[in-house]
Amino acid sequence: MSEQLGTVVSTMEGPSPSKISFVVNNGKVHKGMFVEIEYSEGVMVLLVEDVIKTNRYFERPDSVKVIGDDLEKNFPCAEWEFLVANAKPLGVFVKDFIQRTTFPPSPGARVFCADNERIRKFLSIQVDGLNLGKLQFHDVELSLNLSKLLQKHLAIIATSGAGKSYCVSVLLEELLLRKKEQGQIGVVVFDTHGEYTCFGDPLRNKNESIDLIDFSSRTRIIDGSKIRIALSKVSVHMLSSMVELTPNQKRALGRILNKLKEEMRAGAGPFDLIDVKNEVNSIDNEKTQSSLFGVISDLEEINIFGKIDEPSIIDFVKPGRLVVIDLNLIISEKKKQVLVAYLSDKLFKERRSFGKKIPPFALFVEEAHNFIPEGTASEHAVARSYLRTIAREGRKFGAALVVISQRPKRLDTTTLANCNTNIILRVTNPYDLDHIAQSCEGLDKQSINSISSLRVGEALIVGEAVGAPTFFKVRKRTSQASRHESTLEDSAKEFIANEDKTKEDVNSFL
Numbered sequence: 001m002s003e004q005l006g007t008v009v010s011t012m013e014g015p016s017p018s019k020i021s022f023v024v025n026n027g028k029v030h031k032g033m034f035v036e037i038e039y040s041e042g043v044m045v046l047l048v049e050d051v052i053k054t055n056r057y058f059e060r061p062d063s064v065k066v067i068g069d070d071l072e073k074n075f076p077c078a079e080w081e082f083l084v085a086n087a088k089p090l091g092v093f094v095k096d097f098i099q100r101t102t103f104p105p106s107p108g109a110r111v112f113c114a115d116n117e118r119i120r121k122f123l124s125i126q127v128d129g130l131n132l133g134k135l136q137f138h139d140v141e142l143s144l145n146l147s148k149l150l151q152k153h154l155a156i157i158a159t160s161g162a163g164k165s166y167c168v169s170v171l172l173e174e175l176l177l178r179k180k181e182q183g184q185i186g187v188v189v190f191d192t193h194g195e196y197t198c199f200g201d202p203l204r205n206k207n208e209s210i211d212l213i214d215f216s217s218r219t220r221i222i223d224g225s226k227i228r229i230a231l232s233k234v235s236v237h238m239l240s241s242m243v244e245l246t247p248n249q250k251r252a253l254g255r256i257l258n259k260l261k262e263e264m265r266a267g268a269g270p271f272d273l274i275d276v277k278n279e280v281n282s283i284d285n286e287k288t289q290s291s292l293f294g295v296i297s298d299l300e301e302i303n304i305f306g307k308i309d310e311p312s313i314i315d316f317v318k319p320g321r322l323v324v325i326d327l328n329l330i331i332s333e334k335k336k337q338v339l340v341a342y343l344s345d346k347l348f349k350e351r352r353s354f355g356k357k358i359p360p361f362a363l364f365v366e367e368a369h370n371f372i373p374e375g376t377a378s379e380h381a382v383a384r385s386y387l388r389t390i391a392r393e394g395r396k397f398g399a400a401l402v403v404i405s406q407r408p409k410r411l412d413t414t415t416l417a418n419c420n421t422n423i424i425l426r427v428t429n430p431y432d433l434d435h436i437a438q439s440c441e442g443l444d445k446q447s448i449n450s451i452s453s454l455r456v457g458e459a460l461i462v463g464e465a466v467g468a469p470t471f472f473k474v475r476k477r478t479s480q481a482s483r484h485e486s487t488l489e490d491s492a493k494e495f496i497a498n499e500d501k502t503k504e505d506v507n508s509f510l
């Protein structure tokens with residue numbers, strides 16, 4: 001065991017199996033640290049939830065006011081300053097097994113910094129797991145089991161700029177670097193702002209990137225604006241989310257699609273909007289005809305339907321490979337919704353089918369509150385039901401969902417409740433904090449209070465993947481940074497430099 005940190009004290013509430021306070025008599029104890037106590041039952045591991053400094057000389061505001069600074073000159077104040085830590089017992093190691101705490105240690109028991117090996121066991125840390133960073137206050141890498149972290153879905157939540165995408169990049173690196181024998185999964189990212197396209201670029205500046213790894217050969221970037229989806233596989237419900245349809249138009253369009261689908265099954269081949277237009281031409285009722293032409297021209301404008309899926313994303317989902325669907329160039333929100341809905345549904349169906357053409361996969365959804373919103377009418381949130389299905393049923397079929405959001409309050413509660421692990425970086429909005437408190441099981445009040453003071457890159461992980469809420473520092477990335485990551489200042493300088501260069505070129509040409 002390491003050096004003694006403190007001694008258990010007797011308080012109104014403890015020591016009890018759920019709360020233990022100790023006075024610190026050596027070294028520093030921080031909130032979020034793991035400590036341990038050896039006693040009759042075994043070795044108890046505890047999480048420090050709060051640290052409070054006390055000093056008898058400063059207990060009475062009236063005497064502090066009257067005596068003021070003279071207090072420290074005339075009395076041994078420093079000797080009476082104590083640091084008291086409140087800790088929550090997490091479990092007791094009996095030999096190598098972890099048991100629930102049912103019996104407290106005695107007042108006077110000695111408290112030590114937790115042994116690294118015991119922390120690893122307690123948090124289910126695995127040597128060859130997914131290494132997300134390092135625990136705060138302990139020399140322990142947070143290397144987590146793939147299934148525990150992802151199988152029952154993961155939510156990554158933080159205010160804008162707190163480091164969500166950075167943390168996701170680290171997780172992507174870990175997934176891509178896994179060896180075959182460790183079990184590789186396919187990875188698909190819906191990249192709303194083109195933040196992960198850098199995975200597909202060969203390293204930009206080889207001299208500057210000695211520590212960086214080139215992921216381009218393992219990555220496929222797909223420009224979302226060029227994706228075409230097979231009209232034959234789209235439901236009228238999906239179409240009605242893109243253009244407004246009256247009940248009559250819905251019925252008429254449904255009839256046409258069914259007819260064309262039947263003909264396709266009979267051997268006529270796939271169809272597109274031109275074929276639908278031809279069908280509309282043969283409708284007798286002029287009014288219905290002209291209103292459907294209007295609908296078709298609106299659908300043509302969205303420019304997403306073709307005869308077949310192009311490219312066929314399913315073909316790119318391979319073990320240990322990353323597919324980034326770059327939605328950055330798509331302006332229409334509806335188009336983004338339909339793409340996410342259609343592709344999520346397709347991926348999940350492929351996984352659920354008996355033939356299973358694709359490997360187990362993890363689907364990352366950036367800006368998830370836009371695709372899985374809480375409360376929005378379903379015609380404006382067409383992707384929600386498909387992503388919800390993955391959140392509810394995915395774990396049985398090897399389809400893991402990772403939702404990333406800066407507005408958890410606006411994120412669908414059902415989906416969030418199905419994310420059994422949460423990585424929370426800094427969140428300051430009180431409504432979001434409340435929502436996190438309600439939706440994250442196992443998150444105590446003390447940890448919630450710490451979330452708003454986390455620094456960029458510091459995170460709290462809670463849930464299935466770890467035995468207790470744990471603070472960690474996200475490790476340094478090994479993939480090159482996204483071009484979007486430059487500061488406002490750097491972007492301004494780059495813009496001016498480019499402008500100067502253009503002027504110079506023009507002058508030298510003249």
Ligand SMILES: Nc1ncnc2c1ncn2[C@@H]1O[C@H](COP(=O)(O)OP(=O)(O)OP(=O)(O)O)[C@@H](O)[C@H]1O
Binds near residue numbers: 158160473475
């Ligand atoms: N762990 C980290 N170590 C070092 N720098 C980091 C870390 N996390 C984030 N940063 C830096 O902080 C900035 C913001 O990070 P990031 O883009 O990941 O935030 P975000 O939460 O995804 O924001 P947004 O919601 O706007 O997309 C970036 O410049 C990034 O390089």
Ligand SMILES: [Mg+2]
Binds near residue numbers: 164165166195
């Ligand atoms: Mg981001």
